[in-house]
Amino acid sequence: MAEKLVTSEGLFTMVEKLLGRAQVTAPREENGIAVFGPVNSAGQVELDGPLPVIPEKSVVFPQSETLLRMDLGGEVPKVEAVEPEGEQVILGVRPCGLQAFARLDRVFLEGAFVDPQYRRRRDHTLIIALTCPTVKRSCFCRAFGYGPSDGSGADLQLTRLPGGSFHLETLTERGGEFVAEMEKEGIAGLTDAGAEAGSAARAEKARVERLAERSAAAVSTEGVVEGLDGMYDDPYWAQLAERCISCGICTYLCPTCHCFDICEKARGPEAERYRCWDTCLFSNYTLMAGGANPRPTVRERLRNRLYHKLNFFNHRYGEFLCVGCGRCVEHCPTNIDIRKVMAKAAARSRAQGVSVNG
Amino acid sequence: MPVNESAAAEAEMMTEAEMTTDGASGAGADAGTGTWEPRIVAFCCNWCSYAGADLAGTSRKQYPANIRIVRVPCSGRINPQYILRAFQRGADGVMVAGCHPGDCHYTTGNYYTRRRFSVVQRFLEYVGLHPDRFSGHWISGSEGEKFVQTAREFTEKVRSLGPNEKMRDVL
Amino acid sequence: MGRSEAAARPEAAVSDAGPAAGLYLPSPATIQEVRLETGAADVRTFKVTLDGQEIGKDFIYRPGQCAMVSVFGVGEVMLSLSSSPTWTTHLEFSVKNAGKVTSTMHGLAPGARLGVRGPLGNWFPYESLQGKDLLFVGGGIGLAPLRSLINYVIDNRDRYGKVEIIYGARSPQDLCFKSEIFETWPKAPDTEVFVTVDRGDADWKGKEGFVPAYLEELAPSPVGKVAVICGPPIMIKFVLQGLEKLGYSDEQVITTLEMRMKCGVGKCGRCNIGHKYVCVDGPVFNLAQLRALKGEFV
């Protein structure tokens, strides 16, 4: 599809234009931390920073959102479903974020039950991806069959070129419409990408892909699912859980963790039902009224999370629910590393293979 | 000024569960009338300050109807969470009132309150609550007049600040 | 009790799509009657109609299915439908007072409004059970989901073989559905009901003892039979052992599970057992299926 070249100033102007017509979410810096969050001026957008801590998912699956609005004052309760409104743009989505959207799509959109909230947000979100400017040691995207320049799933893809300009690729019709609209507005600094810019972009992509090669050697998904199939009751989980402090960092920073709670908020005759992020690492998560808890200790809860990422989702949807973004690796207060769990499972799988064959 | 002579008489000791529902703050007051009236929650200890409020009522001294009393067994029972909850559910100001130092029904409860209150008061101010929205008072059972005065002054102070938005969690 | 041909054959019209537009929007419902089940008043059965909807036509369900029931302003809980789909005048939910929503429900009177989202989940394999003998083993409120199938079978009596029901509760006060276990079901053709209580009282003339022990004593043969069980985890554990001893295969044992649920449609994530979600893949599983899953249950 079409390739454009846009200067930093041109991109700045484009964001300013967007702000008038859509909610723009982009990486920005807060107290030294990069997060994906709503921006209200183009100046807040920080595309050169590290992988934002707060993942992209909040754009289509906000931390909390209203499902129903209720008026209980009358004889008959008036209850209505609340539909999200407006248009959204998410700028600077990394390839791991794109992969995560694809996983979330399967959960919320596949099968008989289509989630109306997610559907509405997804349909009204323009995704502008960003080729990763660098690859951290905690990144392991290559293990999952894609790399830091893979824009699949985005409407548009930006690649920062050595000179400071961006190469802008349109990947979908919606992306093309957006670029056409911007051209009509006459954005200074937005031009067709010449052959030079095109090859510079390809070179930059090749460069970051080479950087990612380093992780490919260290982490592999081979045998992970099979290995975990056979180690559900392994003492390993208790050892891992001994260290786990049962906080929600790994789940809340995970771009694919999608579990939620549904709660009621009543004020006088009016009430709302909303959903909010929840995590299987909290003890309340499976605690039933009456006090029974099928996952009473950290061991069961941590195991459930790791299996969901590396085994359960595969059995249900045929792919991993981990996309290798490395947020949990980097931010776990006690350095629990999902890559080590993968290695352990792979080793188990190899051992099983040996025992079966020999 | 609307009066509420029976507010104290109607106040009941609340359970934590009740305190987390609407009742504590009296949310919804004056809705729709167009004139804004501050809503004030007063946590009063059962033995002194509540008795003081009661005395004000029985001796027909008027205090503003803006005051909603939550009766607690001792000012030492006032968990800082209660104060936050009152602001969440719509209070524009919160008063804490207990027996004078040395007069606690439970001997020392209000000494603990005093320490905790000093810390919490400074901290609420630090996180951006206007200092005039939260105050503590020693009011004995015989100080009906002081209760009335305090209630009036506090109400006027809060009125001049306008509605509180900090921490408010209404629909 | 009104019965229609359509409802007797729910498979004729059922759609698996479920509620599409407002996935989280409940249908309005009204409580018609509240029946106290237990002496301690901790279980009540709610007779519920759906406002403007005909049961068996607009709301088609099968025995063993569940629904999310809303008490507006308080919350929503997953409840199994304890009525039989052959009844077309109303739905029934038998509810133990356990949490915030259920305790509020217990305070509601006829005329109160609820919301119902469903039917949800799978069902007892009532088609493939045809022609087979059935053994029901229930404990306490665990009889509620079984009751749906028991009444369905009794209403379609000629299609099923012999029915045996073993039911127990802690005390005579705690027995649910007393008119059915003592009157309706024993009178049904080729149906036997065995009731036991952990500890009787002065008026109790019946059996005393735990359900697993009674099962062992009665020793129902596994030949041509399927056991359908539901009850507290500790009872399930020992009943499963008992059935295994009696020679029941894992495929011959069916149970229905309970997990904490929020969405009921496989999104919120909390009711998984291994890679299955109890809300959409369950609540009904046979033992062979459960053993193949990794996860915490029973």
Next chain:
Amino acid sequence: MSEAIKTAAPVEGEPMPAELKTAEIPTRRGPAPGDPEFLGALRDCCRSLLAEGHVQRIIAYRETPDSLRPEVAFFASPEETGDLVWDLFCNTNICKYLLDYRTFEGRIGVVVKGCDARGVVQLINDMQIPRDKVEIIGICCPGQIDPAKVESAAGEAWVSRVVAGPDSVEIVTEEGTEMRVPLESVLTDRCLSCRKPNPPVADVVFGEDQKGRISDEVFEQIAELERMSSAERDAFWNRHFERCIRCFACRNVCPACSCTKCVFDQQEPDWLAGERNQANQHFFQITRAVHVSGRCTGCEECDRVCPVGIPLRLMNKKLWKDVKDLFDSPLPGTKLGVRSPLVMWDPKDADSFE
């Protein structure tokens, strides 16, 4: 503790344990981190504690392939201590794990820095674990390195290992390139203003007392906030609280958060609603901070683990400053047998009631 402070009359049946009344003076001292003998001596110490049955478990750190991120480890036998490690990347405060051993029959050894040791003392003072159940293996801490700062200093290259000197560190990349940066440029934020790097109480100590880094930066920031208007402070905290994802890591790592059932986990009444709005964020943040005030040891582990960079230290240290000003009590965790100033009183206390 000042003479003016009186503890409340001891509650009947709840006397302070006698052994808490005096701080213990360490009798053994080992080589300092940085000394080539250090790690061997530390391992020997842990090995013999286990071998001689003085402890049945040791909570410390273990080497991992990522040398910037050693993991917390639980050693049950002397044979396991071979990969026990202590270097400048042992950031995790391990004292909180003692709570998992409340019912453990046996003694537990903990390898602790100054900040961690205060947490241990605070847990003892809060009567979460008896003093005689814990063997405190203290290390006079030269300051810990923030792996993120090292990685950022190395740029695109991956860090293979870091060799720390007294004033600078050498960063060696996977490609074999070496670079030297000043130690202070890669120390964690909390270490840059650490005044108490030495364990206040220990059974054995490694290294000589460290001076720490005296910095008033945090208190200057607090003073700056105090000078702001209400509205400015409101905006400041709204901006930070907005980011809170409610992961509870700050609570879960905190040695002062020792309740068996936390108010935030309570379901009935549900004090903290799940909705992420400013009201609930404030409720969470203020309640957490106030609840640990008077018992917060200033280890800043909460600040370190907060994934979204909420300056929790600006709350904790403000509360500590006020508590100290008002009641003149020692920093929690620096002395055995001290009760939280907020569970004590004095008739002469400052009175802000009207």
